[in-house]
Amino acid sequence: MRSLLVLSLICLVTILSQAQSPCDKIKYLxxxxxxxxxxxxxxxxxxxxxxxxxxxxxxxxxxxxxxxxxxxxxxxxxxxxxxxxxxxxxxxxxxxxxxxxxxxxxxxxxxxxxxxxxxxxxxxxxxxxxxQNGELLKKGQFEGIVNQKKKIIPCTKALSIAAADKEAPITKPGDIYIYYNQTYKTIVWQIMEADNATGNSQHVTVINVFDGEILERNEFLKGMTNFDNE
Structure with a gap:
């Protein structure tokens, strides 16, 4: 009986260790x-x-x-x-x-x-x-990107910040992005609420990757999750 219980615990730990967290599937610009x-x-x-x-x-x-x-x-x-x-x-x-x-x-x-x-x-x-000739369309496109020496808060920390937000917490995260936000002139974590069967939109929290400040809370229409043109 004990050996069966131990085997069950081992299987459970193995399954949990293999389970992917939202931070395993970060998406980019x-x-x-x-x-x-x-x-x-x-x-x-x-x-x-x-x-x-x-x-x-x-x-x-x-x-x-x-x-x-x-x-x-x-x-x-x-x-x-x-x-x-x-x-x-x-x-x-x-x-x-x-x-x-x-x-x-x-x-x-x-x-x-x-x-x-x-x-x-x-x-x-x-x-x-x-x-078309290789010249940059406009100058200043490297703003906030080059020579950035500050430490970036990890994805897991951003998730905890979004979950603890009293105004609009995200407790079940869906897609997570990291990109340069031109409005706030900084790199951000963008955490989307996991899709659900009700409602026409998903809540989104935008967080500064350097200091953890919540910069924006938004609603995105469902289905607008990718602009790749194949």
Whole structure:
């Protein structure tokens, strides 16, 4: 009887240890439900980075190093690339006027998603909007990202903060994102309430990754969980 009980406990511990927590499935900017930028990246089309001309890649490398450093560029990896051209733009419900740093109209732009790592090997994804010739669409796209020395609070800590929120606690977390929030000029944890069978929206809590401050409480319509265009 005792051996059976011990075996049952071992099985339970094994199952619990294998169970995934929400923090095991963190999502990044390239999978974000709502595009945190002026351009409608959710409507861009996927593109193969290898198809970008070498001359364009070389200019982009120069641009990134000029804005950051060679060491920073060396640590980057490509996650995905999307593009917007005039043909795609014309088909949008609300076409946009794309302007560069000098307010000149641009008919083609790449959105290149790069992955880097902060202290503690925490992955982070950011987006660069780039002209067809490899020039950055606008300056200042590395704001809040480069030379960040502060320690990032872990996902588990962000979950506890969201759960303890007296105004709108999230006790059953669903999707979790980490991305640069342009409104608050900082990187954030975005924790979505787990989907349920009732209601048309899901509660969302946005938390500063550096100090744990709750910056925003929102409601997202269900179904808006991914803007990847396959």
């Amino acid at each position: 390239d999978k974000l439900a709502m595009a945190p930028a002026e351009l409608p990246v959710q409507d861009f089309k996927l593109f193969d980075y290898n198809q970008i001309p070498d001359s364009v890649k070389a200019r982009l490398q120069t641009e990134i190093i000029r804005e950051t450093s060679a060491a920073f560029f060396k640590e980057l990896t490509i996650r995905s690339v999307k593009y917007l051209d005039s043909a795609i733009n014309e088909k949008l419900f609300t076409p946009v006027v794309v302007l560069d740093n000098d307010n000149n109209p641009v008919n083609f732009v790449y959105a290149i998603f790069y992955e880097m790592k902060f202290k503690g090997e925490i992955p982070f994804v950011f987006k660069l909007e780039v002209k």
